[in-house]
Amino acid sequence: MGGRVAIAATGPVSLAAGREVALAGGNAVDVAVAAAMAAMSTEPGIVSLAGGAFISAWPAGGDPVVIDGNVQMPGRGLPVDRFGGGVEEVSFGYGGGVTLFGGHGSVATPGSVTACELAVEELGTVPWADVVAPAARACREGYPVGSAATRYLTFSAHPLFGRDPEALAIVTRSDGSPLEPGDVCTNHLLAEVLDLVGRDGASVLSTGEVGRAMVADMEAHGGLVTHRDFAEYTPLVRPPVRRAVGEWDLAVNPPPSVGGPMLAVMLGEIGRRGDWHWPDIIEIQRAVLSYRRSVHDVSPDLDAAGHELLLSVDRHGLAGLPTSASTANVSAVDSDGTACTITVSSGYGAGITVPGTGMLLNNALGEPELNRLGLHKVAPGIRLASNMAPTTGRTRDGRVLAIGSPGADRITTALMQVLGQGCLHGADLAHAIEAPRLHVSFDADGTPVVDHESDDAIADAVRGLGLRGTDHGRHQMFFGGVGAAFRHADGVVEAAGDPRREAAVEVVSRA
Numbered sequence: 376m377g378g379r380v381a382i383a384a385t386g387p388v389s390l391a392a393g394r395e396v397a398l399a400g401g402n403a404v405d406v407a408v409a410a411a412m413a414a415m416s417t418e419p420g421i422v423s424l425a426g427g428a429f430i431s432a433w434p435a436g437g438d439p440v441v442i443d444g445n446v447q448m449p450g451r452g453l454p455v456d457r458f459g460g461g462v463e464e465v466s467f468g469y470g471g472g473v474t475l476f477g478g479h480g481s482v483a484t485p486g487s488v489t490a491c492e493l494a495v496e497e498l499g500t501v502p503w504a505d506v507v508a509p510a511a512r513a514c515r516e517g518y519p520v521g522s523a524a525t526r527y528l529t530f531s532a533h534p535l536f537g538r539d540p541e542a543l544a545i546v547t548r549s550d551g552s553p554l555e556p557g558d559v560c561t562n563h564l565l566a567e568v569l570d571l572v573g574r575d576g577a578s579v580l581s582t583g584e585v586g587r588a589m590v591a592d593m594e595a596h597g598g599l600v601t602h603r604d605f606a607e608y609t610p611l612v613r614p615p616v617r618r619a620v621g622e623w624d625l626a627v628n629p630p631p632s633v634g635g636p637m638l639a640v641m642l643g644e645i646g647r648r649g650d651w652h653w654p655d656i657i658e659i660q661r662a663v664l665s666y667r668r669s670v671h672d673v674s675p676d677l678d679a680a681g682h683e684l685l686l687s688v689d690r691h692g693l694a695g696l697p698t699s700a701s702t703a704n705v706s707a708v709d710s711d712g713t714a715c716t717i718t719v720s721s722g723y724g725a726g727i728t729v730p731g732t733g734m735l736l737n738n739a740l741g742e743p744e745l746n747r748l749g750l751h752k753v754a755p756g757i758r759l760a761s762n763m764a765p766t767t768g769r770t771r772d773g774r775v776l777a778i779g780s781p782g783a784d785r786i787t788t789a790l791m792q793v794l795g796q797g798c799l800h801g802a803d804l805a806h807a808i809e810a811p812r813l814h815v816s817f818d819a820d821g822t823p824v825v826d827h828e829s830d831d832a833i834a835d836a837v838r839g840l841g842l843r844g845t846d847h848g849r850h851q852m853f854f855g856g857v858g859a860a861f862r863h864a865d866g867v868v869e870a871a872g873d874p875r876r877e878a879a880v881e882v883v884s885r886a
Contacts, residue, residue, distance in 0.1 A: 378710035379404050381868035381882045383858030384705045389414040389520045390879035392509035402708040405499040407715040408491045409506045410705040416510040417518040419545050420528045422703045423735040424436040428487035428723030430494045431765040435712035439626035443611040444490020446483035446739040450755040451603035458751040461597025469530035476741030479598030483739035487719050489608040492577040504573040506698040511569035514562040521877045529553050535726040542728045564733030581605035589729040589843040621798040622647040625768040631678040634764035634787050641791040653836035660815040661823050702781035708860035710868050714777035718763040762786045775862035782855035788814045789855030804861050804871040812854040850874045
């Protein structure tokens with residue numbers, strides 16, 4: 376084995392898990408999965424084990440793959456009258472105001488841990504139990520809560536999680552007061568669950584004892600997840616969408632993901648323009664995101680819509696376009712040239728646990744922006760919409776990249792700009808991530824607005840295009856939290872995190 380692994384993790388607990396597995400000889404896939412499992416176990420309110428994940432991996436000497444472990448619409452075998460209920464509307468002041476649905480009816484069939492297990496089995500080098508062990512230990516011995524989680528939970532703890540005493544205990548102090556950054560928490564129930572997952576596999580959470588307990592709780596409270604949903608769920612291995620940007624061959628999350636195709640279109644267009652400037656970024660984002668808003672997000676078949684979009688833009692360029700706080704990303708690259716990046720999400724959280732497990736549940740069915748057709752309007756078994764767009768890349772001279780970001784619909788625009796800086800403007804990894812960003816959003820009537828960080832050139836471009844802009848200041852979490860790991864042509868590896876969001880990076884020597 377030997378060599379080194381560069382890790383871009385979400386915080387100290389996630390980084391420590393990746394480091395432990397690297398020191399045990401794990402490759403980039405093992406390391407990324409260990410870091411992701413730790414994040415899902417110790418970042419309550421941000422992500423959980425009962426969510427969705429996309430894993431983008433490019434093995435040394437092999438072809439890139441994407442493992443789709445995204446959440447799925449549940450309800451197989453249920454009568455029609457079970458749909459449309461089991462939820463509670465919740466509003467709170469996070470991010471200027473959020474309204475969502477929580478409760479049992481907001482929970483989709485999770486797949487993140489199943490996908491992680493498949494990645495380790497197919498592409499890793501160390502036993503699954505060793506990859507899971509650091510997360511279990513952190514839950515048992517204690518983990519510090521980060522500022523991103525505490526910021527969110529300050530607003531959401533009681534309105535969203537207050538209905539379930541077990542959930543509320545996870546996201547508050549023992550006296551019920553808000554968690555503060557650096558507070559050390561434990562979750563002994565979840566540690567026991569992780570011990571079982573490490574010993575018996577991810578099926579513990581689906582067809583095993585935890586999954587059975589979850590289904591029973593769903594049946595009792597109007598939820599939709601059934602035994603059939605778990606039995607028929609499988610992670611899907613998909614070929615990525617490939618895009619050439621400068622010297623780089625980039626592998627992007629394919630349909631039915633929404634974020635992946637949007638990023639692929641943006642990258643393809645920026646690659647065609649080459650030496651881009653800020654007006655190019657604004658024009659590309661405005662065209663692609665306007666299409667997404669008006670057409671793609673309301674398509675009943677995201678897989679077909681994604682491929683149709685990619686084919687149309689491949690042929691005709693942009694003229695061919697038809698007329699959650701709560702994500703986390705880890706990236707790893709090893710000196711052998713294997714790259715892996717994982718983006719995970721559980722939405723804003725359903726506000727509930729599987730009783731007696733300490734495991735918080737997702738509210739993927741209750742996020743309005745990912746359910747544009749309405750509550751429970753897609754058929755059971757359909758993968759839900761997702762902004763997640765983990766990406767890997769290579770050049771002919773041996774450079775390797777793993778990159779991803781949280782940030783809802785800003786995931787694609789953040790990655791577009793970082794990759795544009797690095798692949799076309801020659802910026803090094805840290806400078807590409809630290810460079811100012813913009814994001815085109817739309818008013819209710821469809822009028823574009825350019826949200827941006829403080830930068831004179833961006834402000835000039837906004838004025839020059841006659842658009843309205845909002846300056847958010849420097850390095851705002853609104854614009855994502857990119858984490859990337861990189862291998863130079865000579866085999867030296869490095870990692871970089873985003874100053875906009877908590878990050879932890881390290882280069883570790885493998886055993």
